[in-house]
Amino acid sequence: MTIRDQIIRTEWPCATNGVSFGEAYLGRALYRHRSVFQGSSDAPVWSHLELSYFRGIVPVCAIQELVFNHSADTHLLRAEILLTTPSAFVMPRGWQGSTDRPGRQASLEYIDVRPAYLGEYRDIMREYIGPAAAKLVGADRIGTFRAMETAAVLHHHPSLNTDWNQIHLCEVDVGSFKGFGQEFDAALREISPDGGFAGVFAGLDRMRTIPRWTFNEPVVEADIAVGQLGAAKPVP
16 A cells, blocks of 8 residues: 655646656655554554655656556555645755665654634744754764645645654664653753743644654655755855
């Protein structure tokens, strides 16, 4: 069972055969579910998440190929177009994937922000969480920090009873990971001396729920070109 997600929102025709998606295409990554960090059940609801990255536009042929022409042996639960959250999509310089850090897995948070708080939530991510994440990525405390928000849901299978409008991807050391409090507190105090982790995240808790938070094994990380966008600082 696979969920496919495309980054960036605008559709545009492309003169390709459905295999090559043109210059807008930056790469892809595939993650296999390993364990649940936080959620209503330890039983995996889906086995894989696939991300296909595009700069500026998602060609119509890519949507057709990835969403509507997927192979018969793939049980597609959800397909959506995601946008990078302003200033909260952070990649390190020279990103080559996480294969050289076998202790790290991909933390995937599926977050549901209440509609009334979407603007305020985005402001907190841009002003506090993104800059703090950039400090942690720069110090190699975490691999990347990729905050993404749903722009359009293209497919949602009736059997999928989990919903979200944000996905956060971050490579962490699963053996010692207890949540983001320890990692983010010092970085946030530099940015928000009066708040730190508790102050900033207290505001987030009233805005959103996290129906699913999982650890995942990278199967494919063909996303080196995406790292060139981050350059060890938040993407604006």
